[in-house]
Amino acid sequence: LKEDYQIVVIGCGAGGGTAAQFAKKTNRKSRITIIEKGQYPQYSKCGIPYTISGIIPKIDDLIEFSEEWFSKQNIELILNANAEQIDIKNKKIFVKKYSEIFEKSFDSLIIATGADPVLPPIKNLKKGNNCIEGVFSVRTLDDAKKISSYIKNKYRVIIVGAGLIGLEMADSLFKRGLKVTIVEVLSDILLNTLDKDMARIVSEKISDEIIIFKNHHVTKVESVNGKLNKVCIKNKITDLEKSIDCDMLIIVTGTKPNIDLAKRIGCKIGLNGGIVISNKSETNISNVYAVGDCTEYSNYVNHKHILTGLGSIVVRQGIAAGINAAGGDYKLLQGVLNTSTSEFFNIQIASVGPTSDNLKDFSVISAKYNGLSLPEYFPNKKRVSVKLLVDEITGNILGAQIVGDNAAFRINTFAAAILGGIHFETFRKLETAYAPPIAPPFDVITLVCDKISIKLSHKK
């Protein structure tokens, strides 16, 4: 490993911060600089909803690695600094901090520029460059602080976008006593994570607590004295419009990778708009790596590229980029499993692999099993619903989705099955841990395989 090897990381999110950390671990004598445009060092974006609910008492608790920490690691962290331009031929980056521009040389570059929220076309949403008062995104620590201070004495919130973050925010704001309405343009909530039949289980349960408008989009907002006070929504199918009084509008309809810098130096951009990376987390330009929400990578199951969206994937790319950029050798899996989970309104959900809609090139046989978390005779058992997607030709498990008790840890076992290419008939025989207060002798994760087996035998 070369001494004085210089690594520049653009962005100190989970991806960039992790990359810097692992680069340093790999080559203690490397010189590492992180250029971060914001004012905070590495913090957890995924934790934001829990600062709003108050479960995490202080918003700054989300800072996982402080400036002092980076300094102790001998990693130079420059905050409030913008990477303006890259001279890829001479391996230099031009950085602007306040009004000053300076340059940094690098041997390896790690692009971790993240993604920014995309605002849907809503009339009257903006005043100049900013959203009107009462309209928020959920992306940064500053977003969290703004929302947190704004909710005092507010009663009605509308959340646009019923993905994981939308629902986590819904739960948090509900816990804070607000009346919550969710507006989702698709035909149900969570359709990026769950098949429609599984999503319906969730939306039916939470409809007791909040109002959900499916197939609706927001057309315009109205304000009084510059403050939001009404949101107009429209049914995509019936075209019926409706206006709803509200104090806050939270927009979580997705993000767009920040790829400008990467594009300008010739990094390959994929069909999803992310920087394409290899299993070394490297771009098409040698010694230029990319990690996190600005990237796209293969899905392990269907081999299609997808945008990186999950914190768990971001940090794994960070490890790969950091080690490889510093001269080590680390390979990502040949694709992402996209194992994900969340919990809201006391419902845990989890998913691994593509949803059915993303498996149209496969002969998929699927089954659903509604079971119990504990043996029949044991008190306080909970419902668990599991859906399994199997390749009819190979018998391999393609994906699984769970709603209910311990969904996350149950899904991990399916993730291992996909990783190990375990045939569903073999997985079906897996001895799962059994004890009456913990799990039944046959867990739902194997019982759903029985249903696949029966379906297949009827087809023959």
Place this chain on the structure above:
Amino acid sequence: LKEDYQIVVIGCGAGGGTAAQFAKKTNRKSRITIIEKGQYPQYSKCGIPYTISGIIPKIDDLIEFSEEWFSKQNIELILNANAEQIDIKNKKIFVKKYSEIFEKSFDSLIIATGADPVLPPIKNLKKGNNCIEGVFSVRTLDDAKKISSYIKNKYRVIIVGAGLIGLEMADSLFKRGLKVTIVEVLSDILLNTLDKDMARIVSEKISDEIIIFKNHHVTKVESVNGKLNKVCIKNKITDLEKSIDCDMLIIVTGTKPNIDLAKRIGCKIGLNGGIVISNKSETNISNVYAVGDCTEYSNYVNHKHILTGLGSIVVRQGIAAGINAAGGDYKLLQGVLNTSTSEFFNIQIASVGPTSDNLKDFSVISAKYNGLSLPEYFPNKKRVSVKLLVDEITGNILGAQIVGDNAAFRINTFAAAILGGIHFETFRKLETAYAPPIAPPFDVITLVCDKISIKLSHKK
């Protein structure tokens, strides 16, 4: 499938009952008879400790399949009936019910005779054929009833044997307000399930609640008016003796397979004293199957025979024996993973694969990781300790043990890794489900692989 195919099942425990159920499912026209020596139909032995604590309100709630249920399935269940003798040549079984003896013909026979408690050699323990008042085993529904009625107005209980059932009983009796002392002959508790270093974590924690004598055995008991009032124990190492006042002695030092009938017809008995079965759950005699605690079968990892002791394995054997006995085709995995779990004193433990002591034929590299159940910044996170055993030559996972949060579901993922033969370096990259209130971005189950990897790199 033949009509009027006759199947006799000896024993209506979880193994026998499950076998009968699956035989019927496989061949609806088969005639199935279960001969059960006790007075109860299929019930959950594993649930007994929770009837003592009161979590399960009525002891009879443990009955999972009633006489009516069997009758509706058109399965003949004969209770209080003893299988006296088998004429294997003429495929007949002689059954004694009360004083009457009758015979049953069979095409297939399923032996599910279970195992009975072994009482250690303790002086004064018995009066005639029975234990003196105040001494109990934990095996049957009647044992549960006897213990449950005896604990009223009792204060001090001694439990001999610190296996899973011993500790579950300790927790239950502690919850009922009794002062609990455990006496274990080995050098720590739980050594059939955990390595010593993992067991120590548990014994240290629960020493706040109960008294544990390790390396001790019970030498004699004393009684007043026929009722137990003192137990004498002896330190195996120092030979020091001690006598302890107590009202109850609960003996859970292990069981012995009931193999007399099987032996008499020539079934092969293994080195562990159990009936040897194939992956069809068949004995060496064709059309004679055996399931449950009276059997022994290979361990998936080290291929050594072990006695069947876990409910989860028993029911899987039941499925295999039932389907195969009725003319279907079902194969068990090539060995048991021995995935097990339990929870006591608010500590969950789990294990899969052999413990280190049972892997002496392998080059084992092991690592331990003490981590947290949630991200550092999230409140109410819990400790999780995990130990991983890896084959240094192949890189395969041989076994894993977990103490702490969600141990059972975490261990299931290792079980899948063993089943799928996933190399530990691949498993290390598993994307586990991450959400701040549920699990950290890197779960302990993959972090422990990092430690193995580091250990191996230092060895090279």
